[in-house]
Amino acid sequence: MVRNKIIAFLAAAALLSVSAVSADAPYTDLDSLTDRAAVDYLYDAQCLTFITGTSFEPDRVLTRGDLAQLLYNSAANIPLAPLGAASYGDVPSGTAGDAMNSVAAQGILAGYEDGNFHPEAPVSREEFAGVLYRYLQYNHLADPDQDVKPYADAASIAPAYAKAIDVLHSKNIMVPADNYFRPKEGMTRADAAQVFYRLMHSDGDYTSHVQVESQVIKAINAEYGSVPIYFRSGTMYWDGDTLVLGIKGAPSKYLKQRLRDDVAKTSAVQIRRAALSHSDYSQLMTKAIHCVVDNEGVQNYVGALPDYVHEQIVLTVRHPVSKATLAELAKRVGTGRVRLETAPIAGQAPIVQVAGQMEETAGTDTTATTENSKKEVKQVYSTLLDDATTSAITSVQNDVMK
Missing domain, CATH: 3.30.70 (Alpha-Beta Plaits)
Structure with a gap:
């Protein structure tokens, strides 16, 4: 089911800090909500970092900066904007600015021709739909699931957003109960939370x-x-x-x-x-990163993640590596143990290579088999990291880049 694939991509991407012992959001102004589960879930998953203090302000309209942070925090696969990438004059430093620059670098929520991002600009409902649609395109999940009837106010939807709204409608992601989309109205924090909750959370009871x-x-x-x-x-x-x-x-x-x-x-x-421990993954990632950098040059290397589910190291590269590099990866790390994917580009299927297998494939139907696990590996996956792994990856990458 396509919605399950979307959930996999937007599942919470990190093991959260163990200092938090309560999943309930600390906001004191949620009484007006008929159901606060969405807010609690997003707070629990550390997606609401742009909201500080004890006021959620559910009716407040989401800004471009808010949306960039909400999407970046929720998504598991938007890479940090590389050093030297274009940045915007009005984007703050720190994690908030990282989120804005990163989603802009992937064309999901771009800046303006004047060189600014305008993080305080409000987001309309149709603009919100457009951003979500581009994120689905980024993950090659933007095909409509079913035919839908037009909204009662379809005539007021800007042509540039019509397809995005139809696709979200067909996937039951953003569907107003009264059949009025209200495209020009601002997207409130409460409504945005409900949409992301449906994307991130599978059907059933909420698990903290x-x-x-x-x-x-x-x-x-x-x-x-x-x-x-x-x-x-x-x-x-x-x-x-x-x-x-x-x-x-x-x-x-x-x-x-x-x-x-x-x-x-x-x-x-x-x-x-499991065939590998956390320590094993850290060692294999180090070997894999050094192998690619040694054979292809640092300019082709983008990032690395452990895929615990399929017991592979996933390397993101700018373009496919040579057969010699694949052979060397298989020798150093193990046949089938390293999966290489070209960096995502909106609307384009990445090219996938597996060390030890000479064929390269584009698209989401790619499968590979590891020598030890003999399990089918679908390209659609959600790599989930704990803080220790994140620190290890950062350390390894910094060492390689020196």
């Missing part, structure tokens, strides 16, 4: 990632002594709303019992047999 992680880490600390020690033999990542503990060999003696005792929602935790 923060609470589950906190409880699981408590059990891991009790059994292994610390999370870093556990990472020598295992991994931890979100697969949808399931927190997976991938463990090499058998789990420690009392881990299952500690999880039953400490985790309130035990159905949200799963132990799986």
